[in-house]
Amino acid sequence: MNAPPPAAMRSAHILAVDDERTNLLLIRRLLEGEGYERVTTIADPRDLLPILLDGEPDLILLDLHMPHLSGFAVLELLGTWLDPEAYVPVVVLTADATPDARKRALAAGATDFLTKPFDAYEVQMRVRNHLQTRLLHRELRSRSQALGGRLASILASVEEVVWSADEDGALTFISEAARHVTGHEPAQLLGQDACAATPTHPDDRPALAGWAAQLRAAGFCEREYRIVRADGAVRWLRTRCRLVGAAGGLAASIHGVSADVTERRQLAEELARRAAQEELDRAKSEMISIVSHELRTPLVSFLGFSELLQFDDVTPEERRVWTETIHNEAMRLTTLVDDLLDVTRIEAGQVRLVPRPCDLIEVVDEALAPFMACGGGARLVRRYDLPGAEVVADAAKLTQVVTNLVSNALKYSPNGGPVTVAVDAGPDGTVRLRVVDEGLGIPAAELPRLFQRFHRVDTAAHSEIPGTGLGLYIVKQLVDLHGGSIAAESDGPGRGSRFTVELRAAAIPAVGVA
Amino acid sequence: MTTAASLPHVLVAEDQASLRLLFAATLQRAGVRVTAVENGLDAVATAERERPDLILLDIGLPGLDGLSVCRRLKSHAATAGITTVLVTARGQPHERAASFEVGADDYMIKPFSPARLIAEVRRWLAGRPTDAAGGTDVTDATNATDAPAAPAAEG
Numbered sequence: 001m002n003a004p005p006p007a008a009m010r011s012a013h014i015l016a017v018d019d020e021r022t023n024l025l026l027i028r029r030l031l032e033g034e035g036y037e038r039v040t041t042i043a044d045p046r047d048l049l050p051i052l053l054d055g056e057p058d059l060i061l062l063d064l065h066m067p068h069l070s071g072f073a074v075l076e077l078l079g080t081w082l083d084p085e086a087y088v089p090v091v092v093l094t095a096d097a098t099p100d101a102r103k104r105a106l107a108a109g110a111t112d113f114l115t116k117p118f119d120a121y122e123v124q125m126r127v128r129n130h131l132q133t134r135l136l137h138r139e140l141r142s143r144s145q146a147l148g149g150r151l152a153s154i155l156a157s158v159e160e161v162v163w164s165a166d167e168d169g170a171l172t173f174i175s176e177a178a179r180h181v182t183g184h185e186p187a188q189l190l191g192q193d194a195c196a197a198t199p200t201h202p203d204d205r206p207a208l209a210g211w212a213a214q215l216r217a218a219g220f221c222e223r224e225y226r227i228v229r230a231d232g233a234v235r236w237l238r239t240r241c242r243l244v245g246a247a248g249g250l251a252a253s254i255h256g257v258s259a260d261v262t263e264r265r266q267l268a269e270e271l272a273r274r275a276a277q278e279e280l281d282r283a284k285s286e287m288i289s290i291v292s293h294e295l296r297t298p299l300v301s302f303l304g305f306s307e308l309l310q311f312d313d314v315t316p317e318e319r320r321v322w323t324e325t326i327h328n329e330a331m332r333l334t335t336l337v338d339d340l341l342d343v344t345r346i347e348a349g350q351v352r353l354v355p356r357p358c359d360l361i362e363v364v365d366e367a368l369a370p371f372m373a374c375g376g377g378a379r380l381v382r383r384y385d386l387p388g389a390e391v392v393a394d395a396a397k398l399t400q401v402v403t404n405l406v407s408n409a410l411k412y413s414p415n416g417g418p419v420t421v422a423v424d425a426g427p428d429g430t431v432r433l434r435v436v437d438e439g440l441g442i443p444a445a446e447l448p449r450l451f452q453r454f455h456r457v458d459t460a461a462h463s464e465i466p467g468t469g470l471g472l473y474i475v476k477q478l479v480d481l482h483g484g485s486i487a488a489e490s491d492g493p494g495r496g497s498r499f500t501v502e503l504r505a506a507a508i509p510a511v512g513v514a
Numbered sequence: 515m516t517t518a519a520s521l522p523h524v525l526v527a528e529d530q531a532s533l534r535l536l537f538a539a540t541l542q543r544a545g546v547r548v549t550a551v552e553n554g555l556d557a558v559a560t561a562e563r564e565r566p567d568l569i570l571l572d573i574g575l576p577g578l579d580g581l582s583v584c585r586r587l588k589s590h591a592a593t594a595g596i597t598t599v600l601v602t603a604r605g606q607p608h609e610r611a612a613s614f615e616v617g618a619d620d621y622m623i624k625p626f627s628p629a630r631l632i633a634e635v636r637r638w639l640a641g642r643p644t645d646a647a648g649g650t651d652v653t654d655a656t657n658a659t660d661a662p663a664a665p666a667a668e669g
Contacts, residue, residue, distance in 0.1 A: 293574060296603060297530045300625040304536040308628050311543065318539065325532050463576040464529060464553060 004035040009131050012058035013038040017045050017074065018093070019066040023116075027061060027093075030120055031127065045069040052081050056088055058134050059127060062110070064094035064101060075108035087137040089130035093118060160259040165194040167243075167252045169212060181237070181260050183230025194241075194254065201226035201234055215254065219243050224261065236262040287454040290468050294336050297466075298329035332466075339470040343453065346477045353394040353481055357506050360389035360398070360431050361423050367402035368421065376410045379417070385424040389431045390506035397478045404471045405435040405499050411465055412497070413439030430484075430502040442490035442497050450488050451476035459493060479503075521547040522639050525566040527557035527583065528601070529576050533624075537570065540628040544635040554578025558586055561593050568638050570622070572601045573609050581616045588617035597638050 004010070014036055016027045024041040031039045040051060045066055051057070060078070064071035071092060082088050089111040094101065097115040105113055112126055155162050155175040161182070164173040171190050178186040182198040189197045200208055204225035215221040224238045241256030305322040308314065314322075345351050361384050371377055391398075402421070409419040417438035426432030440461050442450065449455045454469040456462065472488075479486045484503040490496065524546045526537045534550040541548045549564065551557050554575040561569055561583075569587070571580040578586075580600050587593040600618045602609035604625065613621045622634060 292603070296624065297533060301532045301536060303625040304533075304540065304628055308536070308539055311628075313543070321535070322539070325535060329532050460553075460577050466530070 005128050005131070008135060009128065010035045010037055012036065012131050012134070013040065013055070014059045014061065014127070014131075015051065015057040016041045016061040017048060017066075017071075018061075018063040019043055019045075020063070023063070023093075027123075030123060034124055034127075045071075045074050048074065048077075049081065056082055056086055058088070059131055060088060060090045061093050061127075062090055064092060064096050064105065072104060072108050075105065075110055079109050085141070087134055089134055091126060091130060093123070160257045163194065163256050163258065165254040165256070167254070169194045169254065171197060172253070181229075181235070181258065182227065183233075194256065198227045198229070201228060215241065215243050235260050236265045283452075283454050287469075290454065290456075291336070291340070294466065294468055295333065298333040301325060301329040336468060339468060339474060342474050343470055346474065351397075351477075351481060353397060355392045355394050355482075357390055357392050358395045358398075360391050360393075360433060360503070361386070363393070363395050363398045364402050364421060364423060364433065366395075367399045368406065370403075371406060371410070376406075376419075379410065379413075379419055380406070381418050381420040383420060383422040383424075385422070386431065389423050391431050391503045392506050393482050393503060397481070401475050401478050401501065402433070402435075404475045405501075408471055409435050409437035409439065409497070409499075411467070412462065413437045414461070414465070415439065417496075425505075426500075426502045429505050431505045433501040433503075435499045436496065438496040440497075441493050441495040442488065443493055444490075447488055447490065451486070461493075521545065522568065523547045523549065523564065523566040524568045524570065524635065525557065525560055525564070526550045526570045527552070527554065527575055527580065528570075528572045529553060529574065533572075536628075540631050541635060543628070544632040546635065546639070552576075554580065554583045557583045561587055561596065562590070565593070566596060568635065569596055569598045570601055571598060571618075573603070573613075581612055584613070584618050585616040599638060 014031055016024055016031075016039065018024050018027070018041070021043055024043060028039050028041055040057070042048065042051065046068055062071050062074055071094065075090065078088070078090060090109065091112040091114060092105045092110045093114050093116060094105075095116040102113045111130060114123060114126065155177070158175065159177055160175075161177045162173075162175040163171055163178070165171050171192055171194050174186045174189050176186055178184065178189060182189070184198065195208065195211065208223055208225050211221050211223055220240075220242050222238070222240045224236065226234050227237050229235055237258050238261045239256055239258040241254050244253050244255060246252040305326050309319065309322060342351075364382075364384075368380060368382070371380060406419060406421060413419065415438070420434070420436040422432075422434040422436070424432050424434075440457075440459070442457055443459065446455075446457050450457070451472050452469075453473045455473070456467060456469040476486055479501055482503055484501060486499065486501045489498045489500070522545075524541050524544075526534065526541070526548060528534045528537060528550065529552050531552075534552065538548045538550055546568075549560060549566065551560055552575075554577045557569070557571060557575065557580075558578065560566075571583055573580040575583065584598050584600060587596065587598060594617075597619045598617070599620045599622055600609070600613040600616075602613060602621050602623055604623050610621050620634075620638065622631065
C-alpha cells in the first residue's frame with residue numbers, strides 16, 4: 001500500500017511495552033510487516049531497565065494502564081534513565097481516551113498520543129515520522145559533536161586564550177591555552193569573572209576598570225594589561241572581546257581572545273631603548289662635530305690674527321678690527337666653555353639654586369643691561385605689566401635664562417627686527433616672562449625637540465648662524481629647577497618665535513612691605 | 515701700479531665671519547683681489563659668474579658643503595679649470611682624502627699661518643712648487659692666471 005521505510009530507518013530499534021500480549025503481537029506484526037527489523041516487545045514494564053541498559057531504543061510504543069508500573073510512571077523513569085541530550089520519541093498507545101490522560105502523558109514526556117483501537121496506517125505513519133525526527137536529531141548531534149571536536153582541536157593549537165562569558169562576565173568557556181597563559185586549570189576558571197579569574201597587576205587595575213561599560217556602549221573592547229600568573233610571574237596580556245547580543249534563542253554573551261604579549265612588549269621596549277641609544281649616539285657625535293667646529297673657529301682666528309698683527313704693514317684700522325675680532329671670538333669661546341660646563345653640572349645634578357624672593361622685572365633689567373650697552377639695545381622693547389613681579393628664585397640663574405632667550409631672539413632675527421621682553425601675570429598665580437621676536441621662526445616639526453640637548457633648528461637660514469644647541473637646553477633645565485615651565489611657539493619659518501616662561505609667584509604679594 | 519681688475523682673483527667661501535676677515539686680510543697681502551662668500555650656493559654662483567683664478571673652499575659650508583661645491587665646479591667645463599683648494603680641519607684626515615676624490619687641486623689645513631698661506635697662494639696661482647714661491651711677485655702671478663682663463667673662454 002505504502003512504500004517501505006528507507007533502509008536506515010528499517011534497522012531502527014523499536015520497543016513496544018504493553019501488558020496485553022495480543023496487542024504486542026499485533027504491533028510486532030504491523031511493524032515487521034512494514035520492514036522494521038528490530039522490534040522488541042515486553043509485557044512487563046519492570047523488564048524495561050535491562051533493555052535500556054543494552055542501549056537506548058530509537059522509539060518506544062507505550063501502554064498507559066499496566067499492572068505493577070503505569071505508563072505515567074514509565075514516562076517519569078524514562079526522563080531520568082535516558083540521556084537528556086538524546087531524543088527518544090515515546091508514542092503512547094492507550095485505550096484511555098480521556099483528555100486528562102492525554103494531558104498527563106504529554107506533560108510527563110510523551111511525544112505522541114494514540115488511542116486504541118488504533119488505525120494501523122496511522123500508527124505506521126506516526127512511527128515513521130517520529131523515527132525520521134529521531135534520525136535527524138541523531139545526525140545533527142553527531143555533526144555538532146564532530147564540529148565541536150574539530151573546534152576543540154583548533155583551539156588546542158591556538159596560543160591565545162579563547163573564551164566566552166555570559167552577559168555578566170562569568171566565564172562559560174575557556175580554551176586549553178589558559179593553562180600556560182594564566183597558570184590555572186581551565187576548568188577551574190569556568191564560572192569565575194572573566195576579569196578577576198587571574199589577578200590583574202595592581203598598577204593596571206585603574207586602566208582595566210570600566211571595560212564592562214565600554215563593552216556595553218561600544219560592543220567591543222580592547223585592553224592591554226599585566227596579570228599575575230599562578231606562579232607569581234607578571235605577564236602582559238592583550239584582550240580583545242566583543243559583546244554578542246541575544247539572538248536565535250541564545251542569551252547575550254561575551255566572546256574574547258587574550259594573548260600573552262609579554263615578549264612582543266619586551267621586544268618593542270628593547271627596540272625603543274636601542275633607538276633612544278642611537279639617537280643619543282647621533283646627538284653625541286653631532287655634539288663633538290659642533291663643539292670641535294665652534295672651538296676651532298676662535299683658535300684659527302687667534303693664531304691667524306696674532307701672526308698678522310706682527311706684519312710690518314698693519315694699518316691702525318686693521319689693528320683695531322683684528323683685536324676686536326680676537327676679543328669677540330674669545331668671548332664666544334668663553335660662552336661655549338661656560339655652556340659646556342653648565343650642561344655637565346646640570347647633568348651631574350650639581351647645580352644648586354640659592355632661591356630668594358626677588359622681583360622678576362629687576363632680574364630682567366639686569367640681564368638686559370649688557371645688550372643695552374651694545375648694538376642690541378635699540379632693538380629691545382620692554383613691556384612690564386605687573387607692578388610687583390615677586391618670585392622666589394635664584395636671581396643669577398634667572399638672569400642666565402633671560403640672557404640666553406634674549407640673545408637667541410636677537411641672533412635668530414638676522415633682519416634686525418625688534419625683540420619684545422614682557423613681564424605680566426600668568427595663569428594660576430604665576431608670573432610670566434615672554435620673549436617675542438620677528439625673526440626666522442621655528443618650523444612646527446622642530447618645536448617638540450627645541451629644548452633637547454645639542455638640538456639645532458635644521459633650516460638653511462638657522463645653520464648659517466653659529467650655535468651649539470646648548471642655550472635652550474640650559475634654559476629649560478634652569479626653569480625646571482625653579483619648578484617653572486617654558487614653552488616655545490612660532491607661526492612658522494620667517495614668522496618669529498615666542499618663548500614663555502611661567503614661574504610661581506611668591507606666596508604673599510609684597511604689598512606695602514619694604 | 516697694477517689695477518684691481520688686473521690682479522689675480524681669489525674666491526673664498528667661508529661661513530664664519532671672523533675667518534672671512536682673516537682670509538681677506540691675508541690674501542690682500544698676497545697681492546690678489548678677494549671675493550668672500552658665506553655659503554656653498556653663493557660659491558657656485560660666484561665661481562660660474564666671475565671665473566676666479568683660485569677658489570678656497572671651506573669643507574663645512576652650510577647648505578651645500580665644500581665637497582659638493584667642488585664636485586659641481588669640477589664637473590662643468592667652464593669651471594673645471596679653476597684651481598680649487600679645499601680648506602680642511604686639522605685632525606680630519608678623511609676630509610683630505612675626500613677632497614681629492616671630488617677633484618680638488620690641493621687642500622689646506624686650518625688653523626693656518628698667514629705667511630705660509632701667502633706663499634701657498636702664490637704657488638697655486640703660479641702652478642709652481644712652494645720653494646720657488648718666495649720669488650713670485652704680483653706681475654708673475656697675473657701672467658700665470660692667463661693660462662687657466664684661456665680654456666674657460668673657449669668652453
